[in-house]
Amino acid sequence: MIILGIESSCDETGIALYDQEHGLLAHALHSQIDMHAEYGGVVPELASRDHVRRTLPLIQRVLDEAKLTLADIGGIAYTQGPGLAGALLVGTSIAESLAFTLNVPTVGVHHLEGHLLAPLLEANPPAFPFVALLVSGGHTQLMRVGGIGDYTLLGDTLDDAAGEAFDKTAKLLGLSYPGGPAVSRLADRGTPGRFKLPRPMLNSGDLNFSFSGLKTAVLTLVNDHSNADGILDERTKADIALEFQEAVTEVLTAKCMAALRETGLDQLVVSGGVGANRQLREKLTRATKRRLCHVHYPRLEFCTDNGAMIAFAGAMRMQHESNGDHGFSVRPRWDLASLQRPPA
Amino acid sequence: MRLLALDTSTEYLSLALHLDGRVLTRELHAGQTHSQRILPLLRELLDEAGLAMTDLDGIAFGAGPGSFTGLRIGCGVAQGLAFGAGLPVVGVCTLLALAEASGADQVIACLDARMGEVYHAVYRRQGDAWQEVIAPGLYKPEAVPALEGAGWVGIGSGWASYADILQAAYPAQVSSTQPDRYPRAQEIVALALPVFAAGEGRPAAEAAPLYIRNKVALKTSERAKMAGLK
Numbered sequence A: 001m002i003i004l005g006i007e008s009s010c011d012e013t014g015i016a017l018y019d020q021e022h023g024l025l026a027h028a029l030h031s032q033i034d035m036h037a038e039y040g041g042v043v044p045e046l047a048s049r050d051h052v053r054r055t056l057p058l059i060q061r062v063l064d065e066a067k068l069t070l071a072d073i074g075g076i077a078y079t080q081g082p083g084l085a086g087a088l089l090v091g092t093s094i095a096e097s098l099a100f101t102l103n104v105p106t107v108g109v110h111h112l113e114g115h116l117l118a119p120l121l122e123a124n125p126p127a128f129p130f131v132a133l134l135v136s137g138g139h140t141q142l143m144r145v146g147g148i149g150d151y152t153l154l155g156d157t158l159d160d161a162a163g164e165a166f167d168k169t170a171k172l173l174g175l176s177y178p179g180g181p182a183v184s185r186l187a188d189r190g191t192p193g194r195f196k197l198p199r200p201m202l203n204s205g206d207l208n209f210s211f212s213g214l215k216t217a218v219l220t221l222v223n224d225h226s227n228a229d230g231i232l233d234e235r236t237k238a239d240i241a242l243e244f245q246e247a248v249t250e251v252l253t254a255k256c257m258a259a260l261r262e263t264g265l266d267q268l269v270v271s272g273g274v275g276a277n278r279q280l281r282e283k284l285t286r287a288t289k290r291r292l293c294h295v296h297y298p299r300l301e302f303c304t305d306n307g308a309m310i311a312f313a314g315a316m317r318m319q320h321e322s323n324g325d326h327g328f329s330v331r332p333r334w335d336l337a338s339l340q341r342p343p344a
Numbered sequence B: 001m002r003l004l005a006l007d008t009s010t011e012y013l014s015l016a017l018h019l020d021g022r023v024l025t026r027e028l029h030a031g032q033t034h035s036q037r038i039l040p041l042l043r044e045l046l047d048e049a050g051l052a053m054t055d056l057d058g059i060a061f062g063a064g065p066g067s068f069t070g071l072r073i074g075c076g077v078a079q080g081l082a083f084g085a086g087l088p089v090v091g092v093c094t095l096l097a098l099a100e101a102s103g104a105d106q107v108i109a110c111l112d113a114r115m116g117e118v119y120h121a122v123y124r125r126q127g128d129a130w131q132e133v134i135a136p137g138l139y140k141p142e143a144v145p146a147l148e149g150a151g152w153v154g155i156g157s158g159w160a161s162y163a164d165i166l167q168a169a170y171p172a173q174v175s176s177t178q179p180d181r182y183p184r185a186q187e188i189v190a191l192a193l194p195v196f197a198a199g200e201g202r203p204a205a206e207a208a209p210l211y212i213r214n215k216v217a218l219k220t221s222e223r224a225k226m227a228g229l230k
Protein backbone atom coordinates (compact mmCIF):
# COMPACT_ATOMS: atom_id res chain seq x y z
CA MET A 1 0.00 0.00 0.00
CA ILE A 2 1.20 3.53 -0.78
CA ILE A 3 1.02 6.03 2.07
CA LEU A 4 0.87 9.79 1.61
CA GLY A 5 2.66 11.52 4.52
CA ILE A 6 1.93 15.11 5.56
CA GLU A 7 4.06 17.04 8.09
CA SER A 8 3.03 20.55 9.20
CA SER A 9 3.84 20.73 12.91
CA CYS A 10 6.06 23.80 12.81
CA ASP A 11 7.80 25.78 10.09
CA GLU A 12 8.21 23.22 7.31
CA THR A 13 5.61 21.67 5.07
CA GLY A 14 6.84 18.15 4.28
CA ILE A 15 5.10 15.72 1.93
CA ALA A 16 6.12 12.21 0.92
CA LEU A 17 4.90 8.98 -0.66
CA TYR A 18 6.05 5.75 0.96
CA ASP A 19 5.32 2.33 -0.48
CA GLN A 20 5.06 -0.44 2.12
CA GLU A 21 6.64 -2.79 -0.42
CA HIS A 22 9.13 -0.63 -2.28
CA GLY A 23 10.08 2.08 0.23
CA LEU A 24 10.24 5.82 -0.25
CA LEU A 25 8.90 6.91 -3.66
CA ALA A 26 9.12 10.70 -3.49
CA HIS A 27 9.32 13.53 -1.01
CA ALA A 28 9.21 17.32 -1.07
CA LEU A 29 9.70 20.06 1.48
CA HIS A 30 8.95 23.73 1.77
CA SER A 31 10.85 25.47 4.56
CA GLN A 32 9.51 28.74 5.96
CA ILE A 33 12.88 29.65 7.46
CA ASP A 34 13.34 32.72 5.27
CA MET A 35 9.85 34.00 6.07
CA HIS A 36 10.34 33.72 9.85
CA ALA A 37 13.93 34.99 9.79
CA GLU A 38 12.70 38.60 9.52
CA TYR A 39 10.82 38.09 12.78
CA GLY A 40 13.71 36.50 14.70
CA GLY A 41 11.87 33.20 15.19
CA VAL A 42 8.82 31.20 14.21
CA VAL A 43 5.58 33.23 14.28
CA PRO A 44 2.88 30.55 14.75
CA GLU A 45 0.11 32.44 12.94
CA LEU A 46 2.30 33.04 9.89
CA ALA A 47 3.42 29.40 9.94
CA SER A 48 -0.22 28.25 9.82
CA ARG A 49 -1.02 30.61 6.97
CA ASP A 50 1.88 29.35 4.92
CA HIS A 51 0.98 25.67 5.34
CA VAL A 52 -2.42 26.50 3.77
CA ARG A 53 -0.62 27.75 0.66
CA ARG A 54 1.98 24.99 0.38
CA THR A 55 0.36 21.67 1.14
CA LEU A 56 -1.62 20.88 -2.02
CA PRO A 57 1.07 22.04 -4.50
CA LEU A 58 3.60 19.82 -2.68
CA ILE A 59 1.23 16.83 -2.78
CA GLN A 60 0.84 17.37 -6.51
CA ARG A 61 4.61 17.60 -6.86
CA VAL A 62 5.35 14.27 -5.13
CA LEU A 63 2.60 12.55 -7.15
CA ASP A 64 4.12 13.89 -10.38
CA GLU A 65 7.60 12.90 -9.28
CA ALA A 66 6.49 9.35 -8.52
CA LYS A 67 4.37 9.27 -11.70
CA LEU A 68 1.31 8.40 -9.63
CA THR A 69 -2.20 9.76 -9.29
CA LEU A 70 -4.47 10.23 -6.28
CA ALA A 71 -6.07 6.87 -7.06
CA ASP A 72 -2.77 5.15 -6.14
CA ILE A 73 -2.88 6.43 -2.56
CA GLY A 74 -3.93 3.69 -0.14
CA GLY A 75 -3.77 5.66 3.10
CA ILE A 76 -2.84 9.05 4.50
CA ALA A 77 -0.57 9.69 7.50
CA TYR A 78 -0.27 13.14 9.01
CA THR A 79 1.46 14.70 11.99
CA GLN A 80 -1.19 15.03 14.69
CA GLY A 81 1.16 16.42 17.35
CA PRO A 82 3.07 17.61 19.22
CA GLY A 83 3.67 21.04 17.70
CA LEU A 84 1.96 24.34 16.93
CA ALA A 85 -1.81 23.83 17.13
CA GLY A 86 -2.68 26.02 14.15
CA ALA A 87 0.03 24.55 11.95
CA LEU A 88 -0.93 20.97 12.86
CA LEU A 89 -4.56 21.74 12.10
CA VAL A 90 -3.82 22.66 8.49
CA GLY A 91 -2.15 19.36 7.63
CA THR A 92 -4.76 17.47 9.61
CA SER A 93 -7.75 19.15 7.90
CA ILE A 94 -6.36 18.54 4.45
CA ALA A 95 -5.32 14.95 5.24
CA GLU A 96 -8.66 13.92 6.69
CA SER A 97 -10.80 15.59 4.03
CA LEU A 98 -8.66 14.21 1.23
CA ALA A 99 -8.95 10.73 2.77
CA PHE A 100 -12.71 11.25 3.12
CA THR A 101 -13.00 11.89 -0.60
CA LEU A 102 -10.58 9.15 -1.65
CA ASN A 103 -12.22 6.77 0.80
CA VAL A 104 -8.91 5.63 2.33
CA PRO A 105 -7.84 5.18 5.98
CA THR A 106 -5.84 7.77 7.89
CA VAL A 107 -3.47 7.68 10.83
CA GLY A 108 -2.35 10.57 13.06
CA VAL A 109 1.38 10.25 13.66
CA HIS A 110 3.38 11.42 16.68
CA HIS A 111 5.99 13.83 15.29
CA LEU A 112 8.73 12.44 17.55
CA GLU A 113 7.95 8.88 16.57
CA GLY A 114 8.54 10.12 13.04
CA HIS A 115 11.95 11.51 14.00
CA LEU A 116 12.80 8.37 15.99
CA LEU A 117 12.08 6.04 13.11
CA ALA A 118 13.64 8.25 10.40
CA PRO A 119 16.94 6.30 10.41
CA LEU A 120 14.95 3.21 9.40
CA LEU A 121 14.39 4.84 6.01
CA GLU A 122 18.08 4.32 5.19
CA ALA A 123 19.81 1.27 3.70
CA ASN A 124 21.00 -1.21 6.39
CA PRO A 125 18.56 0.07 8.97
CA PRO A 126 19.10 -0.73 12.65
CA ALA A 127 17.13 -3.66 14.09
CA PHE A 128 15.14 -3.35 17.31
CA PRO A 129 16.04 -2.92 20.13
CA PHE A 130 18.27 0.15 20.02
CA VAL A 131 19.11 3.30 21.94
CA ALA A 132 17.84 6.51 20.35
CA LEU A 133 19.07 10.04 20.89
CA LEU A 134 16.39 12.47 19.83
CA VAL A 135 18.07 15.84 19.67
CA SER A 136 16.13 18.67 18.05
CA GLY A 137 14.86 22.20 18.55
CA GLY A 138 12.39 21.11 21.20
CA HIS A 139 13.78 17.83 22.55
CA THR A 140 16.85 16.18 23.98
CA GLN A 141 15.91 12.66 24.96
CA LEU A 142 17.55 9.29 25.26
CA MET A 143 15.23 6.35 24.74
CA ARG A 144 15.28 2.61 24.65
CA VAL A 145 13.35 1.59 21.55
CA GLY A 146 12.12 -2.00 21.77
CA GLY A 147 9.90 -1.76 18.68
CA ILE A 148 7.24 0.47 17.13
CA GLY A 149 5.45 2.12 20.05
CA ASP A 150 7.77 0.61 22.67
CA TYR A 151 9.66 3.63 23.94
CA THR A 152 11.26 3.83 27.38
CA LEU A 153 12.59 7.22 28.35
CA LEU A 154 16.13 6.91 29.73
CA GLY A 155 17.04 10.56 30.03
CA ASP A 156 15.72 14.00 29.20
CA THR A 157 16.75 17.62 29.42
CA LEU A 158 15.85 19.36 32.65
CA ASP A 159 15.58 22.73 30.89
CA ASP A 160 16.52 23.80 27.33
CA ALA A 161 16.80 21.41 24.41
CA ALA A 162 20.20 21.15 22.72
CA GLY A 163 18.86 22.75 19.52
CA GLU A 164 17.36 25.55 21.57
CA ALA A 165 20.78 26.12 23.18
CA PHE A 166 22.30 26.36 19.71
CA ASP A 167 19.61 28.84 18.68
CA LYS A 168 19.99 31.00 21.79
CA THR A 169 23.76 30.99 21.55
CA ALA A 170 23.46 32.05 17.92
CA LYS A 171 21.32 34.98 19.00
CA LEU A 172 23.89 36.00 21.64
CA LEU A 173 26.58 35.91 18.96
CA GLY A 174 24.45 38.00 16.61
CA LEU A 175 23.92 35.14 14.15
CA SER A 176 20.80 34.60 12.11
CA TYR A 177 17.93 32.20 12.83
CA PRO A 178 18.02 29.18 12.85
CA GLY A 179 21.13 29.13 14.96
CA GLY A 180 22.42 25.56 14.79
CA PRO A 181 23.93 25.59 11.32
CA ALA A 182 25.17 29.19 11.79
CA VAL A 183 26.99 28.39 15.05
CA SER A 184 28.43 25.28 13.48
CA ARG A 185 29.75 27.17 10.45
CA LEU A 186 31.32 29.85 12.65
CA ALA A 187 32.91 27.19 14.88
CA ASP A 188 34.83 25.88 11.87
CA ARG A 189 36.89 29.09 11.99
CA GLY A 190 37.49 29.03 15.75
CA THR A 191 40.68 28.19 17.65
CA PRO A 192 40.38 25.40 20.20
CA GLY A 193 41.51 25.94 23.77
CA ARG A 194 41.00 29.68 24.10
CA PHE A 195 37.84 29.41 26.19
CA LYS A 196 36.57 26.77 28.58
CA LEU A 197 32.83 26.37 29.11
CA PRO A 198 31.26 23.97 31.62
CA ARG A 199 30.16 20.46 30.57
CA PRO A 200 26.79 20.48 32.32
CA MET A 201 25.64 17.21 33.95
CA LEU A 202 28.61 15.32 32.49
CA ASN A 203 29.15 13.53 35.78
CA SER A 204 25.58 13.60 37.07
CA GLY A 205 25.46 9.80 37.13
CA ASP A 206 22.17 9.75 35.21
CA LEU A 207 21.20 10.21 31.57
CA ASN A 208 19.66 13.66 31.93
CA PHE A 209 20.83 16.89 30.35
CA SER A 210 20.80 20.58 31.15
CA PHE A 211 21.74 23.29 28.67
CA SER A 212 20.40 26.52 30.08
CA GLY A 213 23.50 27.16 32.22
CA LEU A 214 25.66 26.87 29.14
CA LYS A 215 23.74 29.67 27.49
CA THR A 216 24.30 31.84 30.60
CA ALA A 217 28.02 31.04 30.50
CA VAL A 218 28.11 32.09 26.84
CA LEU A 219 26.38 35.34 27.77
CA THR A 220 29.06 36.01 30.38
CA LEU A 221 31.82 35.41 27.81
CA VAL A 222 30.09 37.69 25.33
CA ASN A 223 29.77 40.49 27.88
CA ASP A 224 33.37 40.11 29.09
CA HIS A 225 34.83 40.30 25.60
CA SER A 226 32.65 42.93 23.98
CA ASN A 227 34.12 46.39 23.47
CA ALA A 228 32.61 49.61 24.85
CA ASP A 229 30.02 49.62 22.04
CA GLY A 230 28.95 46.08 22.88
CA ILE A 231 30.67 44.69 19.75
CA LEU A 232 32.42 41.35 19.71
CA ASP A 233 35.27 40.77 17.26
CA GLU A 234 34.81 37.98 14.70
CA ARG A 235 37.67 35.85 16.00
CA THR A 236 36.29 35.83 19.55
CA LYS A 237 32.84 34.96 18.24
CA ALA A 238 34.27 31.98 16.37
CA ASP A 239 36.23 30.84 19.41
CA ILE A 240 33.12 30.99 21.60
CA ALA A 241 31.06 29.11 18.98
CA LEU A 242 33.68 26.40 18.78
CA GLU A 243 33.87 25.91 22.53
CA PHE A 244 30.07 25.95 22.86
CA GLN A 245 29.74 23.27 20.20
CA GLU A 246 32.48 21.25 21.91
CA ALA A 247 30.65 21.41 25.23
CA VAL A 248 27.28 20.33 23.83
CA THR A 249 28.57 17.55 21.62
CA GLU A 250 30.87 16.20 24.33
CA VAL A 251 28.01 15.90 26.81
CA LEU A 252 25.66 14.37 24.21
CA THR A 253 28.29 11.82 23.21
CA ALA A 254 29.14 10.84 26.77
CA LYS A 255 25.48 10.31 27.67
CA CYS A 256 24.84 8.23 24.56
CA MET A 257 27.72 5.97 25.46
CA ALA A 258 26.45 5.69 29.03
CA ALA A 259 23.00 4.76 27.72
CA LEU A 260 24.47 2.00 25.56
CA ARG A 261 26.39 0.72 28.57
CA GLU A 262 23.37 0.81 30.88
CA THR A 263 21.02 -0.92 28.47
CA GLY A 264 23.62 -3.40 27.22
CA LEU A 265 22.62 -2.55 23.64
CA ASP A 266 25.06 -2.01 20.79
CA GLN A 267 23.10 0.14 18.36
CA LEU A 268 22.59 3.87 18.61
CA VAL A 269 20.18 5.84 16.46
CA VAL A 270 20.45 9.62 16.28
CA SER A 271 17.64 11.79 14.98
CA GLY A 272 16.42 15.38 15.08
CA GLY A 273 17.93 18.57 13.69
CA VAL A 274 21.05 18.68 15.90
CA GLY A 275 21.81 15.20 14.56
CA ALA A 276 22.93 17.04 11.41
CA ASN A 277 25.83 18.56 13.36
CA ARG A 278 29.11 17.31 11.90
CA GLN A 279 31.05 17.61 15.14
CA LEU A 280 28.47 15.48 16.92
CA ARG A 281 28.53 12.86 14.18
CA GLU A 282 32.32 12.65 14.27
CA LYS A 283 32.41 12.27 18.04
CA LEU A 284 29.67 9.63 18.09
CA THR A 285 31.19 7.67 15.23
CA ARG A 286 34.55 7.59 16.97
CA ALA A 287 33.14 6.69 20.39
CA THR A 288 30.85 3.93 19.13
CA LYS A 289 33.57 2.40 16.99
CA ARG A 290 35.83 2.20 20.02
CA ARG A 291 33.15 0.17 21.85
CA LEU A 292 32.20 -1.98 18.83
CA CYS A 293 28.80 -0.36 18.63
CA HIS A 294 27.03 0.99 15.54
CA VAL A 295 25.56 4.42 15.10
CA HIS A 296 22.81 5.15 12.58
CA TYR A 297 21.78 8.54 11.26
CA PRO A 298 19.08 9.60 8.87
CA ARG A 299 20.37 11.33 5.74
CA LEU A 300 20.93 15.01 6.53
CA GLU A 301 17.65 16.22 4.99
CA PHE A 302 15.67 13.80 7.18
CA CYS A 303 17.26 15.03 10.43
CA THR A 304 15.01 18.07 10.45
CA ASP A 305 11.25 17.99 9.91
CA ASN A 306 10.14 16.17 6.76
CA GLY A 307 7.23 14.27 5.29
CA ALA A 308 9.14 11.04 4.66
CA MET A 309 9.42 10.19 8.36
CA ILE A 310 5.68 10.77 8.81
CA ALA A 311 4.78 8.62 5.81
CA PHE A 312 7.10 5.91 7.15
CA ALA A 313 5.80 5.98 10.74
CA GLY A 314 2.27 6.02 9.32
CA ALA A 315 3.06 3.00 7.17
CA MET A 316 4.16 1.12 10.30
CA ARG A 317 0.80 1.80 11.95
CA MET A 318 -1.64 2.16 9.08
CA GLN A 319 -3.16 -1.31 8.95
CA HIS A 320 -3.87 -1.20 12.67
CA GLU A 321 -5.27 2.22 13.38
CA SER A 322 -7.48 4.13 11.05
CA ASN A 323 -9.83 7.00 11.64
CA GLY A 324 -13.20 5.64 10.55
CA ASP A 325 -15.54 8.66 10.52
CA HIS A 326 -12.85 11.27 9.74
CA GLY A 327 -13.68 13.41 12.74
CA PHE A 328 -10.30 14.97 13.51
CA SER A 329 -8.37 16.88 16.16
CA VAL A 330 -4.77 17.84 16.86
CA ARG A 331 -2.57 17.09 19.87
CA PRO A 332 -0.22 20.08 20.38
CA ARG A 333 1.03 18.43 23.58
CA TRP A 334 1.37 14.68 23.33
CA ASP A 335 3.60 12.48 25.46
CA LEU A 336 5.62 10.01 23.39
CA ALA A 337 5.61 7.51 26.25
CA SER A 338 1.81 7.28 25.99
CA LEU A 339 2.07 5.58 22.58
CA GLN A 340 1.18 1.90 22.41
CA ARG A 341 2.61 -0.89 20.35
CA PRO A 342 0.33 -1.55 17.37
CA PRO A 343 -1.67 -4.76 18.02
CA ALA A 344 0.01 -7.75 16.35
CA MET B 1 -25.57 22.05 -10.67
CA ARG B 2 -24.70 20.12 -7.56
CA LEU B 3 -22.67 22.14 -5.09
CA LEU B 4 -21.44 21.73 -1.53
CA ALA B 5 -20.98 24.75 0.71
CA LEU B 6 -19.46 24.88 4.17
CA ASP B 7 -18.75 27.51 6.79
CA THR B 8 -16.70 27.19 9.99
CA SER B 9 -15.79 30.84 10.46
CA THR B 10 -17.80 31.30 13.69
CA GLU B 11 -18.79 29.05 16.58
CA TYR B 12 -21.42 27.56 14.24
CA LEU B 13 -20.87 24.78 11.76
CA SER B 14 -22.95 25.12 8.64
CA LEU B 15 -23.22 22.82 5.62
CA ALA B 16 -25.43 22.97 2.54
CA LEU B 17 -25.88 20.79 -0.51
CA HIS B 18 -27.39 22.56 -3.48
CA LEU B 19 -28.94 20.00 -5.83
CA ASP B 20 -30.29 21.73 -8.92
CA GLY B 21 -32.39 24.09 -6.82
CA ARG B 22 -33.17 21.83 -3.87
CA VAL B 23 -31.08 22.71 -0.80
CA LEU B 24 -30.25 20.33 2.08
CA THR B 25 -28.66 21.88 5.15
CA ARG B 26 -27.09 21.07 8.49
CA GLU B 27 -26.60 23.72 11.18
CA LEU B 28 -25.16 23.24 14.60
CA HIS B 29 -23.53 25.21 17.37
CA ALA B 30 -20.11 23.55 17.29
CA GLY B 31 -18.24 25.72 19.81
CA GLN B 32 -14.68 24.45 19.33
CA THR B 33 -15.60 21.06 17.86
CA HIS B 34 -15.77 21.90 14.14
CA SER B 35 -12.86 19.61 13.34
CA GLN B 36 -14.44 16.61 15.06
CA ARG B 37 -17.85 17.17 13.52
CA ILE B 38 -17.53 18.52 10.02
CA LEU B 39 -16.69 15.36 8.07
CA PRO B 40 -19.09 13.04 9.93
CA LEU B 41 -21.83 15.64 9.37
CA LEU B 42 -20.93 15.87 5.69
CA ARG B 43 -21.18 12.08 5.44
CA GLU B 44 -24.68 12.29 6.90
CA LEU B 45 -25.67 14.95 4.38
CA LEU B 46 -24.24 13.08 1.39
CA ASP B 47 -25.97 9.88 2.53
CA GLU B 48 -29.28 11.73 2.77
CA ALA B 49 -28.80 12.92 -0.81
CA GLY B 50 -27.48 9.53 -1.92
CA LEU B 51 -24.39 11.17 -3.40
CA ALA B 52 -20.62 10.76 -3.34
CA MET B 53 -18.17 13.66 -3.44
CA THR B 54 -17.37 12.90 -7.06
CA ASP B 55 -21.04 13.46 -8.00
CA LEU B 56 -20.66 17.16 -7.16
CA ASP B 57 -19.70 20.04 -9.46
CA GLY B 58 -17.99 22.37 -7.00
CA ILE B 59 -17.29 23.37 -3.41
CA ALA B 60 -17.91 26.81 -1.89
CA PHE B 61 -16.62 27.84 1.52
CA GLY B 62 -16.88 30.80 3.86
CA ALA B 63 -13.46 32.32 3.26
CA GLY B 64 -13.67 34.88 6.05
CA PRO B 65 -13.28 37.09 7.87
CA GLY B 66 -13.78 35.13 11.07
CA SER B 67 -11.89 33.04 13.60
CA PHE B 68 -8.43 32.27 12.13
CA THR B 69 -8.64 28.66 13.30
CA GLY B 70 -12.14 28.31 11.90
CA LEU B 71 -11.11 29.79 8.55
CA ARG B 72 -8.25 27.33 8.25
CA ILE B 73 -10.44 24.36 9.07
CA GLY B 74 -12.95 25.47 6.44
CA CYS B 75 -10.34 26.26 3.81
CA GLY B 76 -8.30 23.11 4.58
CA VAL B 77 -11.38 20.90 4.33
CA ALA B 78 -12.52 22.61 1.13
CA GLN B 79 -9.02 22.11 -0.32
CA GLY B 80 -8.80 18.43 0.66
CA LEU B 81 -12.30 17.56 -0.56
CA ALA B 82 -11.94 19.48 -3.82
CA PHE B 83 -8.43 18.21 -4.55
CA GLY B 84 -9.52 14.63 -3.93
CA ALA B 85 -12.57 14.88 -6.15
CA GLY B 86 -11.02 17.18 -8.78
CA LEU B 87 -13.59 19.93 -8.16
CA PRO B 88 -13.33 23.71 -8.50
CA VAL B 89 -13.69 25.91 -5.40
CA VAL B 90 -15.12 29.33 -4.68
CA GLY B 91 -14.42 31.27 -1.48
CA VAL B 92 -17.23 33.59 -0.38
CA CYS B 93 -16.82 36.54 1.96
CA THR B 94 -18.65 35.86 5.24
CA LEU B 95 -19.77 39.51 5.47
CA LEU B 96 -21.44 39.20 2.08
CA ALA B 97 -23.07 35.94 3.23
CA LEU B 98 -24.57 37.93 6.12
CA ALA B 99 -25.90 40.56 3.73
CA GLU B 100 -27.48 37.84 1.61
CA ALA B 101 -29.13 36.39 4.74
CA SER B 102 -30.54 39.75 5.87
CA GLY B 103 -33.47 39.94 3.49
CA ALA B 104 -32.70 43.67 3.26
CA ASP B 105 -31.42 45.80 0.39
CA GLN B 106 -28.85 47.92 2.19
CA VAL B 107 -26.78 46.28 4.83
CA ILE B 108 -24.01 47.05 7.31
CA ALA B 109 -22.42 43.68 8.11
CA CYS B 110 -20.28 43.55 11.25
CA LEU B 111 -18.58 40.55 12.82
CA ASP B 112 -16.94 40.72 16.24
CA ALA B 113 -13.21 40.48 15.47
CA ARG B 114 -12.13 40.24 19.15
CA MET B 115 -9.36 42.50 20.49
CA GLY B 116 -11.87 45.38 20.54
CA GLU B 117 -12.38 45.46 16.79
CA VAL B 118 -14.99 44.51 14.18
CA TYR B 119 -14.85 43.18 10.64
CA HIS B 120 -17.07 45.51 8.69
CA ALA B 121 -18.46 45.86 5.16
CA VAL B 122 -21.38 47.67 3.58
CA TYR B 123 -23.47 46.36 0.69
CA ARG B 124 -26.39 47.55 -1.41
CA ARG B 125 -28.53 45.18 -3.46
CA GLN B 126 -28.82 46.05 -7.15
CA GLY B 127 -31.15 43.74 -8.97
CA ASP B 128 -29.78 40.25 -8.52
CA ALA B 129 -26.33 41.34 -7.41
CA TRP B 130 -24.69 43.04 -4.47
CA GLN B 131 -22.77 46.26 -4.82
CA GLU B 132 -19.89 46.68 -2.37
CA VAL B 133 -20.39 50.17 -0.89
CA ILE B 134 -17.52 49.80 1.59
CA ALA B 135 -15.07 46.92 1.17
CA PRO B 136 -14.42 44.49 4.05
CA GLY B 137 -12.14 46.07 6.64
CA LEU B 138 -11.05 45.93 10.26
CA TYR B 139 -12.02 48.82 12.55
CA LYS B 140 -12.47 49.88 16.11
CA PRO B 141 -16.29 49.98 16.46
CA GLU B 142 -16.24 53.70 17.24
CA ALA B 143 -14.18 54.34 14.08
CA VAL B 144 -16.23 52.55 11.39
CA PRO B 145 -16.45 54.55 8.14
CA ALA B 146 -19.38 56.96 7.79
CA LEU B 147 -22.33 56.36 5.44
CA GLU B 148 -24.90 58.48 3.64
CA GLY B 149 -28.62 58.12 4.10
CA ALA B 150 -30.90 56.13 6.38
CA GLY B 151 -32.70 52.77 6.40
CA TRP B 152 -29.59 50.64 6.80
CA VAL B 153 -29.93 47.19 8.33
CA GLY B 154 -27.21 46.05 10.72
CA ILE B 155 -26.38 42.34 10.78
CA GLY B 156 -23.88 40.07 12.50
CA SER B 157 -22.24 39.49 15.88
CA GLY B 158 -20.64 42.96 15.86
CA TRP B 159 -24.13 44.37 16.41
CA ALA B 160 -24.43 42.19 19.54
CA SER B 161 -21.03 43.00 21.03
CA TYR B 162 -21.00 46.73 20.17
CA ALA B 163 -24.70 47.64 19.71
CA ASP B 164 -24.52 51.07 21.36
CA ILE B 165 -21.21 52.13 19.82
CA LEU B 166 -22.27 51.12 16.30
CA GLN B 167 -25.68 52.77 16.66
CA ALA B 168 -23.88 55.95 17.76
CA ALA B 169 -21.55 55.69 14.76
CA TYR B 170 -24.58 55.66 12.43
CA PRO B 171 -26.95 58.04 14.25
CA ALA B 172 -30.58 57.53 13.14
CA GLN B 173 -29.36 55.73 10.01
CA VAL B 174 -30.03 52.16 11.13
CA SER B 175 -33.64 51.00 10.85
CA SER B 176 -33.17 47.55 12.41
CA THR B 177 -30.50 45.06 13.42
CA GLN B 178 -30.11 41.26 13.25
CA PRO B 179 -27.32 40.68 15.79
CA ASP B 180 -27.86 36.90 16.09
CA ARG B 181 -27.29 35.99 12.45
CA TYR B 182 -24.12 34.17 11.43
CA PRO B 183 -22.67 33.31 8.01
CA ARG B 184 -24.48 30.23 6.69
CA ALA B 185 -23.67 27.73 3.97
CA GLN B 186 -27.04 28.17 2.27
CA GLU B 187 -26.31 31.83 1.50
CA ILE B 188 -22.72 30.98 0.59
CA VAL B 189 -23.90 28.44 -1.96
CA ALA B 190 -26.44 30.91 -3.37
CA LEU B 191 -23.69 33.51 -3.83
CA ALA B 192 -21.27 30.98 -5.32
CA LEU B 193 -23.74 29.50 -7.79
CA PRO B 194 -23.39 32.22 -10.48
CA VAL B 195 -19.60 32.10 -10.09
CA PHE B 196 -19.52 28.36 -10.76
CA ALA B 197 -22.08 28.77 -13.54
CA ALA B 198 -19.76 31.29 -15.21
CA GLY B 199 -16.98 28.69 -15.05
CA GLU B 200 -15.02 30.84 -12.61
CA GLY B 201 -14.40 28.25 -9.90
CA ARG B 202 -10.70 27.96 -9.05
CA PRO B 203 -8.42 24.93 -8.54
CA ALA B 204 -8.37 23.56 -4.97
CA ALA B 205 -4.81 24.73 -4.30
CA GLU B 206 -5.88 28.35 -4.80
CA ALA B 207 -8.52 28.25 -2.07
CA ALA B 208 -7.37 30.81 0.50
CA PRO B 209 -8.79 32.28 3.71
CA LEU B 210 -9.69 35.97 3.78
CA TYR B 211 -8.12 37.04 7.07
CA ILE B 212 -8.38 40.86 6.78
CA ARG B 213 -6.28 41.13 9.95
CA ASN B 214 -2.90 40.65 8.36
CA LYS B 215 -0.49 42.37 10.71
CA VAL B 216 0.01 39.56 13.24
CA ALA B 217 3.63 40.09 14.34
CA LEU B 218 6.40 42.67 14.26
CA LYS B 219 9.59 42.13 12.29
CA THR B 220 12.86 42.42 14.20
CA SER B 221 13.55 45.74 12.43
CA GLU B 222 10.11 47.07 13.42
CA ARG B 223 10.62 46.05 17.05
CA ALA B 224 13.95 47.85 17.08
CA LYS B 225 12.32 50.97 15.63
CA MET B 226 9.61 50.90 18.30
CA ALA B 227 12.16 50.43 21.08
CA GLY B 228 14.01 53.43 19.68
CA LEU B 229 10.86 55.54 19.89
CA LYS B 230 10.42 54.88 23.60
Ligand SMILES: Nc1ncnc2c1ncn2[C@@H]1O[C@H](COP(=O)(O)OP(=O)(O)OP(=O)(O)O)[C@@H](O)[C@H]1O
Residues within 6 Å of the ligand: A010, A111, A115, A135, A136, A137, A138, A139, A162, A163, A164, A166, A167, A178, A179, A180, A181, A184, A272, A273, A274, A275, A276, A277, A278, A303, A304, A305
Ligand atom coordinates in the same frame (compact mmCIF):
# COMPACT_ATOMS: atom_id res chain seq x y z
N1 LIG C 1 24.25 21.53 11.96
C1 LIG C 1 23.58 21.77 13.09
N2 LIG C 1 24.21 21.87 14.27
C2 LIG C 1 23.54 22.12 15.40
N3 LIG C 1 22.23 22.30 15.47
C3 LIG C 1 21.54 22.22 14.33
C4 LIG C 1 22.17 21.94 13.08
N4 LIG C 1 21.20 21.92 12.14
C5 LIG C 1 20.05 22.16 12.76
N5 LIG C 1 20.23 22.35 14.08
C6 LIG C 1 19.24 22.68 15.09
O1 LIG C 1 18.20 21.73 15.03
C7 LIG C 1 16.97 22.35 15.42
C8 LIG C 1 15.91 22.06 14.40
O2 LIG C 1 15.71 20.68 14.37
P1 LIG C 1 14.28 20.04 14.18
O3 LIG C 1 13.68 20.64 12.96
O4 LIG C 1 14.43 18.59 14.28
O5 LIG C 1 13.59 20.59 15.48
P2 LIG C 1 12.12 21.05 15.67
O6 LIG C 1 11.27 20.31 14.70
O7 LIG C 1 12.12 22.53 15.70
O8 LIG C 1 11.84 20.54 17.14
P3 LIG C 1 10.95 19.30 17.64
O9 LIG C 1 10.99 18.28 16.57
O10 LIG C 1 11.62 18.90 18.89
O11 LIG C 1 9.61 19.89 17.87
C9 LIG C 1 17.24 23.83 15.56
O12 LIG C 1 17.35 24.13 16.94
C10 LIG C 1 18.56 24.02 14.82
O13 LIG C 1 19.31 25.08 15.34
Ligand SMILES: [Mg+2]
Residues within 6 Å of the ligand: A111, A115, A136, A304, A305
Ligand atom coordinates in the same frame (compact mmCIF):
# COMPACT_ATOMS: atom_id res chain seq x y z
MG1 LIG D 1 10.96 18.30 14.51
